[in-house]
Amino acid sequence: MRPPTIRDVAERAGVSKSLVSLVLRGSDQVRPERREAVLRAARELGYRPNAAARSLSERRTRTVGVLLNDLRNPWFVDLLDGLNSLLHAGGLRMLLSDARLNRRTGQDPADPLLDLRVDGLVVVGTLPDPAALEPVAERIPVVLAGAREEVPPGVDVVAGDDEHGVRLVTEHLIGLGHRRVAHIAGYGAVGELRRRSFEETMRGHGLAGGALVTPGDMTEEGGYRAAVRLLSRADRPTAILAVNDIACVGALSAAGELGLDVPGDVSVAGYDNTSLSRLRHLWLTTVDNASHEVGRRAARCLLDRLESPGGPGSLHLVRPALQIRGTTAGPGGTG
Amino acid sequence: MRPPTIRDVAERAGVSKSLVSLVLRGSDQVRPERREAVLRAARELGYRPNAAARSLSERRTRTVGVLLNDLRNPWFVDLLDGLNSLLHAGGLRMLLSDARLNRRTGQDPADPLLDLRVDGLVVVGTLPDPAALEPVAERIPVVLAGAREEVPPGVDVVAGDDEHGVRLVTEHLIGLGHRRVAHIAGYGAVGELRRRSFEETMRGHGLAGGALVTPGDMTEEGGYRAAVRLLSRADRPTAILAVNDIACVGALSAAGELGLDVPGDVSVAGYDNTSLSRLRHLWLTTVDNASHEVGRRAARCLLDRLESPGGPGSLHLVRPALQIRGTTAGPGGTG
DNA sequence: GCCGCATGTTGGACCGTTCCAGAAGCTGTC
């Protein structure tokens, strides 16, 4: 009644279990008629290999763990697509795990994956405690994708070039004629980087005095509150760059509630080019950080490290692109 | 250099591997000082159990596979939360897999999970080919959550009561005074169910003639196009019920582009109470289908079946609740 | 001092694979 094993297949095909193993692993050292017999027997019995037994014997799982920090904000979907395409080609499968779901155990969020002895780990997005990766990185390849935290030695980082992306969108606003531009900032390494690049770009154009920075928490609510504060000032900014699309949607609502037309009275721009920004009812100008390509590069890093382990961690930045939609225009509604 | 095993721990603690195994599985048949010695040795060596070896020996993985059909539409996040809370309490871990990602292999999307010998399978959302579950359901418990497809015998189905939910929101619209109400329909069992319930409710209120049904594809684009058609009619509907929130956002845009105020000129309502509908810039009236509870019940079904396998499949419907926000009002903007 | 019984502990078989050394079969050479 229990599932068939290679021994059952071997018996049915009249060969040894070793030969079955050879056939199923695609060896070319097997006579065609034997191969046929084995494959037929396997098919007839509905045999499927037992991954646990295989990985116990091979001492590897052909599986990489993907640690997501929050499924609610689906900016990572394209990244997963990119990851998957290369990993799959490399014969590896992906196992998804949500750090937020496993957090309540009080353990390290990667624990379930590590118990399963994944061959590698991809951390997608900002991690609460990057230092916790150190012992992991000593054993298996670890790649951080889509975030820019400080990581332990030997960990590769792949992300969009936020500095460049923020420069693109800030210069887009400046080019439209905006002089008083505000930024709703975020937290973490990414938030920090985006804020700094915003300030530098403004300074580079001689607009340091027009750069208003307000902290936010990268949520819609935070973006809303920050925008209300900004837009209630006497010297109201004519454009707002939010740290991400979600916060930008909050800013959009704030403008609406204050009776301000977007982009007539105030321009707003987001970051990430999420599905949210593509909704025609929002239609946010934003920055596409080429998540698919980030995913592909992360996969390449991991595959390289699996092939030749060790070596220092590297940093790969993918060039983002400006995505102009409906929420930005010149200060008087021009442009 | 390789990771420590229970034998290493045993040696260090000066006991047999069997005793280590007992201690690590929490047996109370072990003298305290021995237990301490074992735990200390394990800690010092940084021992972690090998899930592959364990599941090979136990003939089970303590893992349930969760098959998602599309990560892009995150309506399932609350459902996963509910699932996780109960499964975790039952000592089971969840393994996520995206059917869309694995589709390109040309194999069954559940294959990777089945190779890993998951103890149970939860299918979240509409599956392309429910009949493919039959051979799986013969071996392990299978639960379909958040969808209403025709399933093979022995599969439990847990979902929101769409019939009731649609009645709630339709009667909300009728109660506001709407007489010409349109429905942007969807596909699959869920789409079908929602459409039928809409028609029945309208008929029940003597409004069969005012019920306009247009097909859509459950995307924003589809909702947009359907709404443009509906709102361009001479006998324009005063309210539109969309099959889900995403399509509703499309309808919202269509109204905006046609110069119609929402909810002044036309009311719109969605379904699912996704994070999208909660954005204050959209603020959709919608139906909350209690996804968290659906997830919990699905977990309960799975746990029950693991305990006592066999028996016919059951259907569990969770009662949804109306979520009134800003996109519905009386026909003249009243209410 | 022996028995019975409960409590702790142990070695060895087993789970379903892969890996490897070597056996078996075949072909060709001298």
Add this chain to the structure above:
DNA sequence: GACAGCTTCTGGAACGGTCCAACATGCGGC
């Protein structure tokens, strides 16, 4: 027809756990 050198195939030992029957040990009762 013995032998080397292929190709093809096989049995047994891992892999790292769990499970179980059997073995110590301690202790109260007779």
